Amino acid sequence: MKRICEWAMALLFSGVLLILMAATILLPKNRYSYYENRNLSAFPEITAESVLSGQVFDDLETLFCDYAAWRTPALKAVTWADLNVFHRPVVNETVVTDDVLLPQLYDPAMSDDDIRAQAKLVAEDNAALQKQVESYGGHYCYVAVPCQYVYYEDSYPAYLTNRSRYTDLELSALTEEMNAQGVCFLDMGPVFDSLGHPPEFSSRVDNHYGLLGAYETYRAAVQKLNGDYGLALSFPEEGTDVTFSALPNPYMGSRTRKLLGLRGNDEKLLTAAFREDIPFTRFDNGEEVAATVYALPATDAEPLTYELYMGGDIAETVLRTDRLERPSVLIFGDSFTNPVESLAYYSFDELHSIDLRHYTAQSLSDYIAAYKPDVVICIRDYEALLSRSDNGGLS
Numbered sequence: 001m002k003r004i005c006e007w008a009m010a011l012l013f014s015g016v017l018l019i020l021m022a023a024t025i026l027l028p029k030n031r032y033s034y035y036e037n038r039n040l041s042a043f044p045e046i047t048a049e050s051v052l053s054g055q056v057f058d059d060l061e062t063l064f065c066d067y068a069a070w071r072t073p074a075l076k077a078v079t080w081a082d083l084n085v086f087h088r089p090v091v092n093e094t095v096v097t098d099d100v101l102l103p104q105l106y107d108p109a110m111s112d113d114d115i116r117a118q119a120k121l122v123a124e125d126n127a128a129l130q131k132q133v134e135s136y137g138g139h140y141c142y143v144a145v146p147c148q149y150v151y152y153e154d155s156y157p158a159y160l161t162n163r164s165r166y167t168d169l170e171l172s173a174l175t176e177e178m179n180a181q182g183v184c185f186l187d188m189g190p191v192f193d194s195l196g197h198p199p200e201f202s203s204r205v206d207n208h209y210g211l212l213g214a215y216e217t218y219r220a221a222v223q224k225l226n227g228d229y230g231l232a233l234s235f236p237e238e239g240t241d242v243t244f245s246a247l248p249n250p251y252m253g254s255r256t257r258k259l260l261g262l263r264g265n266d267e268k269l270l271t272a273a274f275r276e277d278i279p280f281t282r283f284d285n286g287e288e289v290a291a292t293v294y295a296l297p298a299t300d301a302e303p304l305t306y307e308l309y310m311g312g313d314i315a316e317t318v319l320r321t322d323r324l325e326r327p328s329v330l331i332f333g334d335s336f337t338n339p340v341e342s343l344a345y346y347s348f349d350e351l352h353s354i355d356l357r358h359y360t361a362q363s364l365s366d367y368i369a370a371y372k373p374d375v376v377i378c379i380r381d382y383e384a385l386l387s388r389s390d391n392g393g394l395s
Helices: 004-028 046-055 057-067 071-084 110-135 164-181 189-196 211-228 254-258 337-347 364-371
Strands: 095-098 101-103 139-145 186-188 242-246 270-274 281-284 287-289 316-320 327-332 350-354 375-381
Touching: 004 254, 057 242, 095 186, 101 270, 110 139, 110 337, 110 364, 139 189, 164 186, 164 281, 186 189, 186 211, 189 211, 189 364, 211 242, 211 337, 211 375, 316 337, 327 337, 327 364, 337 350, 350 364
Parallel strands: 139 186, 139 375, 327 350, 327 375
Antiparallel strands: 095 101, 242 270, 281 287, 281 316, 316 350
């Protein structure tokens, strides 16, 4: 009887494995993981070197794990247990608190001297770019904005790093070097603090600021450009020129998605409406597309992501309003530019936006030389301030 039970268990276990393997092979596959916000592994290239080193077998294991049948329900079950049974403070690289979901951080491997040296290089890059813009009569402004982990750095438990020492040194070094190089530099951290550091300026479940934080960034940039260069850029005042309203859809911020929607899905995204309609034509990567700055869902129940603003990260976007009396603008940077773009066309005749993580047709310098925008605005979040690649690569 014992031997029969052992055989039955072995057959059952083998059957389950065969079913899982067959399902993994036969079920339809999606190369993109919505909750993890990443592309899943591709089939590895098999070469003599990769076989001998064993790398191909590691890659195949990763591939199998990525495409395992019923992977998402399994991940959700494990995440639910971590949150509700074990009450882990960090789940799926997300710090879980009562009020906010934050990224798990590690201190960068940079000495104080390294930080200062890198800040000097970044400032020199921006000084050279500003010189190019001003050489044809244009105006340049570099805007630094707090990312979520900085805005809510006091919400981290004491036993976890919030990277505050690095942030403070990074900011002080960059501010000093930017001022020494004469760069038109705007730090939104003190601006947000002067306005009371309201929680609605930054998302509680995503790395980015909310639309109100983007609106105040847009306002401060206009004021900085007007003050430093004597411009007269217009700006829409809330309540008279622009109104904000919340969408009813659940918001799946990047932290919420890391927790597979089991926490932090009560935040709402905002849209803005100008009192006077401003018709425009929109081009994405040279192709005319629908004239909208919001990627609105089909229903009120459909979850939203940060791609609501401008449809997400696009290599090049151009908005033309045909108001020739107004100046033109180029805005470049990572995803923090997107909600600003959805507002800033109010002030300009033509708005160009490029994301150098995706735009490869020409360098930023060549793009500016060809287009000669009246105003150039760089928007960088605190985490990326010292990076000289992608949108920090200004050559």
